[in-house]
Amino acid sequence: MTIRLFRFLLFSLSLLLLISSCKKINEATDLGDDIIPGVDGVNTFDTSLLVETYDTIFDPLKDSIRVGRGNDHILGHISNDPFFGKTNAKIFLELKPETYPWNFSGVHNKDSLYIDSVVMVLGWNGTYGDTMAQQRVRVWEMDPNVEFRIDSFYSLRNEYFTHTTLLGTTDFFPYQLKDSIKAFQDTTAGQLRIKLDNSFGRRLLDYDTTNAYKSDSAFKTYFRGFEVEADESFGGNALMAFGLLNNPKTKLAIYYRYTKGGQDDTTVNYFRFNPEASAQHNYIERFNFTGTPLAAASSTPGQDDIVYLINTPGSYTTVKVPGLRNLSNNVINRAELIVEQLFDPSDLKFTPPEALMLDVYDSTLEAYKFTPYDFTVDRSGAPDPSYGMYGKNTADGFGNPIRVWKFNLTRYIQNMLTKREPVHDFRLFTAKGVFQRLTVAGGYTFYGAPINSQFAFGRVRVGGGNHATQRMRLRIIYTKI
Numbered sequence: 001m002t003i004r005l006f007r008f009l010l011f012s013l014s015l016l017l018l019i020s021s022c023k024k025i026n027e028a029t030d031l032g033d034d035i036i037p038g039v040d041g042v043n044t045f046d047t048s049l050l051v052e053t054y055d056t057i058f059d060p061l062k063d064s065i066r067v068g069r070g071n072d073h074i075l076g077h078i079s080n081d082p083f084f085g086k087t088n089a090k091i092f093l094e095l096k097p098e099t100y101p102w103n104f105s106g107v108h109n110k111d112s113l114y115i116d117s118v119v120m121v122l123g124w125n126g127t128y129g130d131t132m133a134q135q136r137v138r139v140w141e142m143d144p145n146v147e148f149r150i151d152s153f154y155s156l157r158n159e160y161f162t163h164t165t166l167l168g169t170t171d172f173f174p175y176q177l178k179d180s181i182k183a184f185q186d187t188t189a190g191q192l193r194i195k196l197d198n199s200f201g202r203r204l205l206d207y208d209t210t211n212a213y214k215s216d217s218a219f220k221t222y223f224r225g226f227e228v229e230a231d232e233s234f235g236g237n238a239l240m241a242f243g244l245l246n247n248p249k250t251k252l253a254i255y256y257r258y259t260k261g262g263q264d265d266t267t268v269n270y271f272r273f274n275p276e277a278s279a280q281h282n283y284i285e286r287f288n289f290t291g292t293p294l295a296a297a298s299s300t301p302g303q304d305d306i307v308y309l310i311n312t313p314g315s316y317t318t319v320k321v322p323g324l325r326n327l328s329n330n331v332i333n334r335a336e337l338i339v340e341q342l343f344d345p346s347d348l349k350f351t352p353p354e355a356l357m358l359d360v361y362d363s364t365l366e367a368y369k370f371t372p373y374d375f376t377v378d379r380s381g382a383p384d385p386s387y388g389m390y391g392k393n394t395a396d397g398f399g400n401p402i403r404v405w406k407f408n409l410t411r412y413i414q415n416m417l418t419k420r421e422p423v424h425d426f427r428l429f430t431a432k433g434v435f436q437r438l439t440v441a442g443g444y445t446f447y448g449a450p451i452n453s454q455f456a457f458g459r460v461r462v463g464g465g466n467h468a469t470q471r472m473r474l475r476i477i478y479t480k481i
Contacts, residue, residue, distance in 0.1 A: 123249030353458025
């Protein structure tokens with residue numbers, strides 16, 4: 001071998017090592033947005049700790065949420081999610097006159113009022129799932145013998161109420177809800193319109209100020225409220241969100257003709273959701289996830305290689321990191337739990353949630369709390385996005401669109417190493433929101449964190465701690481002291 005050839009090979013090898021070293025630094029830096037030291041294997045090191053994941057379906061007592069009147073209410077039927085099964089959502093609500101005593105156009109003679117039609121209108125705010133699968137929605141009159149109160153806590157996991165008379169039915173495709181609809185004095189988009197039986201409209205015209213329209217309490221004795229349901233037997237494969245409170249599109253539209261002073265006229269009056277007097281309830285049924293991969297995974301005591309997460313009422317996984325107990329005290333430059341979505345074609349319809357939440361279980365408190373030191377809120381009180389809740393869109397090794405979450409655990413692990421915070425197990429889940437302890441100045445305060453904009457929308461599968469190709473892991477960049 002000539003000296004010139006030897007020098008060329010030596011130069012090539014050095015260049016290859018330099019490129020490899022630069023790549024390693026870039027990969028380490030890609031952990032997060034903060035500036036961190038390059039990994040040189042002498043002072044600063046890069047390690048990944050194995051994690052263990054255990055799927056669990058939320059216990060109803062720990063996932064008992066009330067859908068408040070200010071929240072969007074979910075309606076619809078998912079008949080076939082390959083990983084999470086079926087979902088059915090119903091809405092119960094009262095739509096009432098805005099004032100009492102009430103009359104139609106100042107007409108007190110019932111014989112001068114003639115019904116044209118009566119239509120329930122729900123203001124649409126979004127759809128989750130297959131917008132091309134037709135849905136059938138039915139409106140029932142609630143059983144008058146069952147109490148329906150504005151001040152009661154109705155859990156979204158329980159139905160509570162029964163119905164009596166079928167008032168109306170409509171079939172539609174969810175994609176149509178964004179289209180404008182032309183109606184008398186009401187042409188707009190974002191409405192689900194359900195025509196009700198004219199006999200019900202005639203009944204409303206026949207009430208007067210001596211009975212139902214005398215007062216709100218009197219009205220409740222004549223009409224308890226509406227149950228709006230998606231027909232499970234019809235198919236459908238989507239959920240829809242509708243706003244009740246302060247939503248001008250949500251109303252009961254009563255179209256009628258009247259004679260007054262010898263003149264005939266046609267008009268419409270609206271009964272609305274009254275924020276101070278109307279009761280409401282949203283019932284969301286997951287059917288215990290019977291026969292689903294989630295149910296199978298949650299029923300086994302061992303580790304799960306696939307994690308199944310679905311929005312409330314939903315599921316979570318316990319994340320354990322045994323290697324944390326063996327870490328020596330070093331400077332933690334960056335530590336992140338890396339969570340990768342596992343792609344399936346159904347994800348294009350049943351999309352991931354807007355955000356995931358990672359918190360910890362404190363055995364001393366016997367309660368979950370936000371990850372100490374790392375989960376923080378900004379000046380407006382919103383969760384700091386640098387924690388990693390919202391994830392980033394990317395692609396897997398086959399070019400499929402996926403989302404990856406990198407939860408920043410740097411401060412928590414640093415404080416764990418200095419014995420200011422014990423080692424905790426983590427919980428990974430998704431929900432509309434969560435209310436629990438937040439670490440502030442060495443103590444605790446209670447804080448309600450928004451996570452997703454809707455109940456029930458969003459589900460995802462991610463790689464567990466022992467997944468073959470996309471395993472969940474805790475990656476740490478540290479400098480020896």
